[in-house]
Amino acid sequence: MKNNYLEKILTARVYDVAVESPLEFASNLSARIHNRLLLKREDMQPVFSFKVRGAYNKMVRLSPAILKRGVVTASAGNHAQGVALAAQRLHCRATIVMPVTTPQIKKQAVEARGATVVTHGDSYDEAYACALKLAKEEQATFVHPYDDPDVIAGQGTIGMEILRQHTGALHAIFAPVGGGGLISGVAAYVKRLYPEIKIIGVEPVDADSMYQSLRKGRRIKLAQAGLFADGVAVKQVGVETFRLCRELVDEIILVDTDAICAAIKDVFEDTRAILEPSGALSVAGAKVYAMRENIRDENLIAIASGANMNFDRLRHISERAELGEQREAVMAVTIPEEPGSFKKFCAMLGTKSITEFNYRYADPKEAHVFVAVSVRNRGEAEKLIKSLERSGLHTEDLTDNEMAKLHIRHLVGGRAHDVKNELLYRFEFPDRPGSLMKFLNSMSHHWNISLFHYRNHGADYGRALVGMEVPPEEKIEFKAFLSQFGNHYWDESGNPAYKLFLG
Known part of the structure; x- marks a missing residue:
């Protein structure tokens, strides 16, 4: 394996800004799917998303001289908040380019941490192109949301925590997939130590760039990515994340909007927490997998990756949850x-x-x-x-x-x-x-x-x-x-x- 991710993850600096999120047993959902499902509660991070781990691990390794010139990134919201928090902690300037479709709650959260928000384009890819141009013009460092070894290693600390928190047999870990940074980091750590544990990615049916790329054996670019689960609305996965997923990920499961809405309701009924659509992807995938494989009494872990959602979306989610279930x-x-x-x-x-x-x-x-x-x-x-x-x-x-x-x-x-x-x-x-x-x-x-x-x-x-x-x-x-x-x-x-x- 290129790059020693085990070492990178073990030495990642994330806990200046991140917390070790709890691993919680979802009793109601476990009873319904006849398996023991645990939720890795990354929605409980200071920015309500796992993204702060990778952003900080990348930025804390930059020299003072480079930090002084500032950082630039593109994000649909959660990575943006991670970069903004890291910049605030490291006392550096941060410019965040966000698609115009980004929920207002995420824009406000970024600005509240002192970062400058630039809105551009209808998708992450358009915002990404704009951010690269800005970084070049300002001689600032571009902090990639997922296709960077330091970012991947930061997210990989979630895998490290899971293995520390869970004792005994573990059948599978489910992770949402956008650009692939989270699942790559988790897989790099877990598969190195316990290759028998399945690492399963979950994508929306209308934003399945990793699924299609793995199936075709090369990175493909979607003409369009569905925006309901805006946190994973990525048209093309990263070079490094694709390499790692191709080597380490067991499969990608696709779920539709109704299934995601049902998963949001499932998590709420067990925890009283409201996940954003991309945050509930892994739960929806775990349900599909348990039913498809007809497994019983296995230990499954779903990474609840984020909870940044506009309140007015709840009406639609509530309507569709019963249909999804x-x-x-x-x-x-x-x-x-x-x-x-x-x-x-x-x-x-x-x-x-x-x-x-x-x-x-x-x-x-x-x-x-x-x-x-x-x-x-x-x-x-x-x-x-x-x-x-x-x-x-x-x-x-x-x-x-x-x-x-x-x-x-x-x-x-x-x-x-x-x-x-x-x-x-x-x-x-x-x-x-x-x-x-x-x-x-x-x-x-x-x-x-x-x-x-x-x-x-x-x-x-x-x-x-x-x-x-x-x-x-x-x-x-x-x-x-x-x-x-x-x-x-x-x-x-x-x-x-x-x-x-x-x-």
């Missing part, structure tokens, strides 16, 4: 357009929790409803769909339909020109299993439901928007229903948004 089935169901059919359909679902229901009157004979239901697994979803089909209800499975999950679920509606005497009410009721069915039972059978929207947001109260055709002569009966409802309701019939888009 295959615990939500999304369907389009055709039911007869007649009073009571909606209630009959809900009765067919039995005790299953409806997480979303979208419907707007459109056709006098058929009603097309968009429905999402909580299920235990994919098999239960398929069984439910077959059951609905046997009952004569045409059902389209939309669980894997990206457009339906991202857009259609929010666009079901429009104006219904054949609807007469429509009243629009917003209802609020305690949200617990069976509460939606109880709500429907409280309504008169002969009022035609012309619009219905319900979404379970995991709150204490369920909220439904309901349009009903109530003839003028039945207004007194309708008011009696409202008075007996027993929970909060609001008349939205005069709401300008209703008049503009649905009335």
Whole structure:
């Protein structure tokens, strides 16, 4: 092996700024995957990412004269924070070039440590080219995020800590892969001492530069890298990291956005910590591996590499987590357009929790409803769909339909020109299993439901928007229903948004 990485890692200087992160047992997830999964909590570093290790180990080895000229780097965020912290500790100037797509939380964190932020390009590669140019112009040192032996050795201290913290047999270590610095460092240390331990990288399906490079035997460059897991959105891996991965890494596993979101939720349920998408990659990969290999009672370690994420991304992650875990089935169901059919359909679902229901009157004979239901697994979803089909209800499975999950679920509606005497009410009721069915039972059978929207947001109260055709002569009966409802309701019939888009 070129370069003695064992020696480099053993002598790496990282603990001036980094901490020895804990190795924590994920009890809930371990029980679900039937293996003992431990999380290497690099999200607990001072900059909430492992990147501070490699950045500091590189910069602390520069001479005072070189440090005086400053450093430059390119980063989607976590390496930037590591360089900024190292520069602050070493009293040197740092310029960080970041893609314009970098989350604001990462930019602010870098600036808070006194570094200068320059935004350039839509990807790391464009920011990288700009940073190299700046470094040359300013005669500053470029600190590479991953393709540098000192940076790799700094990240390799994670492998050293894992072997020190974990005693006994260890089946595999899972690491996220962007440019390859983290997995290269960990593999260089672990494989030298325990070659039987598997080192497995995890990449997003739309940012799989290492996977494709290893498969083709040469470094390839992606035309585009998906930005959901922005911390690993690298179009081309490093020369040195590719060499090390080719020699030492057992395999690369690919996971999609839904699987990453599910892994973020898994870690939260075990630790109450919220990882960023790239930080949860290794957990998603460990789950895939355990299921694919059908292993049981093995010791697995996933490196939770970072937790720098904008708060507003949580809405999307929460929506997709259940799909990633295959615990939500999304369907389009055709039911007869007649009073009571909606209630009959809900009765067919039995005790299953409806997480979303979208419907707007459109056709006098058929009603097309968009429905999402909580299920235990994919098999239960398929069984439910077959059951609905046997009952004569045409059902389209939309669980894997990206457009339906991202857009259609929010666009079901429009104006219904054949609807007469429509009243629009917003209802609020305690949200617990069976509460939606109880709500429907409280309504008169002969009022035609012309619009219905319900979404379970995991709150204490369920909220439904309901349009009903109530003839003028039945207004007194309708008011009696409202008075007996027993929970909060609001008349939205005069709401300008209703008049503009649905009335």
